[in-house]
Amino acid sequence: MKLNIALLAGDGIGPEVIDQAVKVCNAVAKKFDHEISWTSAITGACAIDAVGEPYPDATHEICMAADAILFGAIGDPKYDNDPKAPVRPEQGLLLMRKKLGLFANVRPTFTFPSLIDKSPLKRERIEGTDLIILRELTGGIYFGERGRKDNGNTAFDTCTYTREEIVRLAKLGFEMAMKRSKRLCCVDKANVLESSRLWRETVQDMEKDYPEVTVSYEFVDAVAMRLVQWPSSYDVMITENLFGDILTDEASVISGSMGLMPSASIGLHTSLFEPIHGSYPQAAGKDIANPLATVLSAAMMFEDAFGLKEEAELIREVVNKSLAEGIVTEDLAGESKAYKTSEVGDWLAKNI
């Protein structure tokens, strides 16, 4: 099969972890006789430095023309402490989501048998966790009307949702639940927010189309607690943009390292695959960052964008093997030898 992939390495550790995923993908392509054509493009702080904008049109065109996008991370500390910066790297990510219509962010959370004791949570709490948070990605407070009034002394951000936006996200949730345990949890704040009441009403209306799915409705504050108390009690969860942003970071603790969790963003045009971690600037250029979240995102790409399940499974198997054999970066090494980012990538590619 011919795979036409846009490669957006981004900032910080992005290029280093992307390099490892590319090694792994190329090894998979060789083994299964696929032909990958990579097209690199800039986004984030490096794009601001180069052309003054974080998601240039040229990058958008490359993304639109590709079959899938593999993305590293964006962000640079020089913007973090400057609330007055006129243009920020994160805007690149938001623009990319909006322009590519990536309305659903799929973030699975699972445990790795060999790492279960690395989690700060007790083994008996997290064992067997296998959940998916489906986060709405192009609406809500991220994209609502915002501004200042009273000479800049009052600020507002608005959370707006249309029924249509909720339906298309919830539909994916119901379909995912049908393929899994047929349990769906709708996370909202319907006791306070009108937008949450529309979510709840809309999802309730859709229940009749999926009679086999059992839907629970839970408030986001209670979920924040139960997610770390009994994560294995959840399966597919759907939620709006900001709640999903917060809950998915929280959920990453379950697996033991943020450096492990992959994600897929899907929608109207090309799907995008990225690690859930950020650009980790303190580690940039040091060859120490954990490349597994990006490698596992590449596995999601093989399966979801190309329907190549066997290829995806092989990547996951080799990742599990590297963890079991202790071929890991310093975030996971503990007292044992820590391998470099590039060494982990080489080992994975060789073992493919």
Ligand code: IPM
């Ligand atoms: C994420 C990130 C982004 C978000 C930032 C970088 C804009 O935290 O992908 O979760 O808030 O969506």
Ligand code: MN
């Ligand atoms: Mn986030």
